[in-house]
Structure formats: C-alpha cells, structure tokens
Amino acid sequence: GTSEMYSGTSGMENGIASVKTNAADAALDDNS
Template sequence: MGKFVITTRANGEFQFNLKAGNGQTILTSEGYTTKAACTNGIESVKTNSQDDARYDRKESSNGKPYFNLKSGNGQIIGASEMYESTDARENGIASVKTNAQDAATDDQTA
C-alpha cells in the first residue's frame, strides 16, 4: 500500500512524496509554506488522482516523458519523475491512481 511522506526542505518549506508500496516515489509536490497547506495538497491528490483528465502528460526538453497531476482549477499538485518511455509514464499514472486514494500519511517533520 502506498503512503504520503511529509518532509521539510532545506529552505523550511514542507513537501510530500507519494510512495508506492515498494517505496518508490511516484509523485512529488511543490514546496508549501505551512504544513496545513501541504496536508491540503495531499487531500487534493486523493480527490483528483482518479480522474484521468487531471493528468497532464508531458515530455521534457531531453525527450523524457513525465506527467503533472492538476487540481480542478488547473494548478499542479504533483509531478512525476522522468521516465524512459511513454509506457513507463502510463504505468506511473496507474500507480498514482492505485496508491493515492487510500494512502496513509507519514509525517516526518514532527
């Protein structure tokens, strides 16, 4: 089962990573100035992760596929790693859909 891990960045901002059951990071958030905003971001991932239209499938300047998960207002709430193929990117999206909705939260800032 997946989990959201909340950590603090070097600049003091909070961020979360969604990790799959095998521990691999499958989605990373932006930096948040408060833990409450970070927690709201996690809830937004849980809400939006099941809607395929919320996934913005992209390609980096070096040709690597990746995706962003967006909220209903179009704001990016999480970004994937860079993948070697579009099939791998689709597997990453499927993993977010599978893991996000029921994922526990592991707050490592406390």
C-alpha cells in the same frame, strides 16, 4: 518536463497507474 522521468510512454502510463492506485488506497484508508 515530467516525461523525462520515464523511459517511454509505457513507463509514463505505469507511473500514472501507480499514482492512481496509491490514491485509491489512500482514499480507502481514509474511509476505514
């Protein structure tokens, strides 16, 4: 599963946070 990409739960959470940040930045770029 995707969990294999991360060393642990904290790594997975950091990955999700990164995706959310990138998605927010993309949304801001689309609106500007």
